[in-house]
Amino acid sequence: MSSNTPDYDLDETIELTTAAQVRAISDPLRTTILGLLHERAATVTELAAAVKRPKSTVAHHVGVLAKAGLLRVVRTRRVRAIDERYYGRTARMFFVGLGRQTADGALPPDFNDFEVAAKESAAAYELGQLRGFIRRARISEERAAEFWARVEQVIHEFDALPRSGETVHGFAVGLYPIPDHPTLPPPPDTGEQG
Numbered sequence: 001m002s003s004n005t006p007d008y009d010l011d012e013t014i015e016l017t018t019a020a021q022v023r024a025i026s027d028p029l030r031t032t033i034l035g036l037l038h039e040r041a042a043t044v045t046e047l048a049a050a051v052k053r054p055k056s057t058v059a060h061h062v063g064v065l066a067k068a069g070l071l072r073v074v075r076t077r078r079v080r081a082i083d084e085r086y087y088g089r090t091a092r093m094f095f096v097g098l099g100r101q102t103a104d105g106a107l108p109p110d111f112n113d114f115e116v117a118a119k120e121s122a123a124a125y126e127l128g129q130l131r132g133f134i135r136r137a138r139i140s141e142e143r144a145a146e147f148w149a150r151v152e153q154v155i156h157e158f159d160a161l162p163r164s165g166e167t168v169h170g171f172a173v174g175l176y177p178i179p180d181h182p183t184l185p186p187p188p189d190t191g192e193q194g
Contacts, residue, residue, distance in 0.1 A: 006088060007040045008074035014091035022096055024068035028119075029053070030061050034070065034089060039163040041074045041086035062087055070094060093159050117172035136178065148175050 016022050025031055029051065036042060036050055048058040065071040066087070074088035124130040139147075151173055158171050 006038060008086075008088040010089050011091040013093045013095060014069075016094055016096050018068070021068045021070065021094075024064050024070055025094060027061065027064075029057075030065055033058070033061060033065065034094075035168070037071070037087065037089045038092070038159075041088040043084050043086055045084075047087075093156065117170060120170050121172075144175060144177075151175065 016025070025034065032051055033047055036047060042050075044055055044059045044062055047062065048055040051058065062071060066073075070090055071087045072090055073085045075086045077084045077086070121130050121132070155171070155173065
């Protein structure tokens with residue numbers, strides 16, 4: 001599909017506020033399902049065919065996502081006396097708020113976007129197709145927040161791109177404090193006047 005808007009209505013963003021929601025998106029198959037539904041609504045049968053997994057497995061994962069409020073039935077179609085349900089995302093983007101605990105407890109210990117990105121990007125690295133960098137800067141929390149706001153604009157731009165290419169590309173970004181990173185002490189006062 002060449003549109004950057006799925007064929008159903010959805011919110012722009014939803015903040016994940018429960019551990020169940022965060023656990024729901026921490027499973028690789030469920031994130032793949034959510035990614036597929038960026039393009040259009042789909043049935044469990046269509047999703048199972050796309051991910052090459054049994055319908056019962058996909059139905060279970062769709063159920064977990066729906067129970068967590070990340071998917072919903074957006075339309076139905078009658079096929080030989082059976083109502084076929086088409087599922088869609090509830091939002092274009094889901095996010096966990098910075099520094100917030102979820103309403104029902106701590107985040108799952110295995111929820112780490114960079115671990116997911118590292119696994120997904122291994123093949124691209126082997127093929128010499130991985131674009132990545134890491135930089136460090138000693139800045140205030142206020143400057144970090146300002147910078148992250150600009151990065152979020154790029155994230156939204158990437159997320160809204162039309163799903164029209166031949167290959168899916170991953171995009172991982174992060175901003176994190178490194179409390180134990182070495183820093184130089186202030187320069188010595190030489191007592192010289194300028």
